[in-house]
Amino acid sequence: MDIIVENFTKKYGSQRAVDNISFQVRPGEVLGFLGPNGAGKTTTMKAITCFLAPTEGDIKVGGHSILSAPEKVKKLIGYLSEQNPLYLDMPVLDYLKFVAEMQGIKKEKIRNRIREMVIICGLEGEKHKKIGELSKGYRQRVGLAQALIHDPDVLIFDEPTVGLDPNQIAEIRTLIRSIGRSKTVVLSSHILAEVEATCDRILIINKGKIVADGTADDLRKRAQGREVLRISIEGGEQNDIFQAIRQIETIEMIDPLPMKQCSFEIQSRENLSSRRNLFTMCVEKGWFLTEMTPIETKLEDIFRELTVN
């Protein structure tokens, strides 16, 4: 089941929350939706789930348009929204039954389906409690259970791990990974490690526009370009070492680190590596190379670069 977003625009008043974006999510793909607060992630997701209608453009889920066949689209989608609103005065089992009925699951299958969801989402001990009595983590599981109960082909998760403890985060990530093998998942987050750990593809949006699209490695490669090394050298004077390094022609920039004697951050020229040269230089001068760490561009940096003006 694929999702096709075509020239989607949403205006709130005169403000364009989402500005003419188009993308596709292929079947079986886990797409990570990244962006700073207010970038338009949630608006886009609400539009895919037919809660908000687009100002312009169209979204198709499995070939059905959200404009002309919203009820068909809604049936295909399991949605966990950002605040995870739930009926707090309903017991967990009653709530799951209500959602199952709404999703049109056959009466004789409902019991089994609820039992499965309770097991998958780890709600066994809490199933008779009212939702209002549950902790945040368990409520999140109820939210997941209601999103998955009708076995939808498309899953939309808006910040699914907000407010959970590290164990629960790991559990939910594993769950999303295993679901993602057979289903199309769109997941929004501003935790970059999470997106990297769970998603096949990353889409970064800022101010309502797509600013990057690709796998984590793609994005990294694109942003990195040059080799950056941190080195420490012992056995010589700071100044001598600095001068010696300056002689190496593959190096473009040297930056002494203020905290440590004889430590430098070195940027090489485009497409060149300075590692060998640095090593031979040390051997020639009789110095000891005590540290040489390649500095990888982190996803955080890419994110900052793309979304800070």
Added chain:
Amino acid sequence: MKLIWIITKRELKSFFDSLMAYIMIIAFLGFTGFFTWLYGADVFFVNQASLQSFFGISYWTLFFFIPALTMRLIAEENKTGTIELLLTKPVNDWQVVMGKFLGTLLLIVIALALTIPYYITVINLGKIDHGAVWSGYPGLILMSAAYISIGLFASSITNNQIIAFLLAIFIGIMFHIIFDVLANNMAGTIGGIFSYLSISSHFESISRGVIDSKDLIYFLSITFICLFSTETVLAKRNLVD
């Protein structure tokens, strides 16, 4: 149709889960019982085997109770955000509105059904005008439908329950008293219009045993207009502004 029924069931159940339904039913039976049998123009004082005093007091009790029932229906969902959850399920706005409306109406019907012992008692007291009773109950239900839809509309335009309650009372009091007072003070066509708009004149004729299509159309059109407005307010999130 099935989806409407699922929402209706949930609404009705949540009234009972939150004790709201029990409080409402007990208070309703308490008030109507007190004024029908014990105090004021009660059955023994009037010395007639009729349920007129019961219909009179129900007319007032429901006017105050219904906004208290309807105030949370949509306002609460707006506030907690559960409306998003509901509307991203395979239902349309109209089904949600209808489900909530019918859930509340069903609760009123249950409360009214519990007053059938009054009817049985009065039958044993003397000769009763069955026609007036058999049209009085539908009259109350029609009136309740109108007030529920007004309350539902009030609840849909705010996410504050108190405001929804006051607004429903405010709109309700127009139909309940103010149009009637205006009608009495004005002559001619304008007076006629206000008299037609007033709920009391329509309710009185029904509770006397006369079911006129004019009254039926009146109640049903208030109900329909308010439900339709509620749906429009819900759909407003989709409007391009």
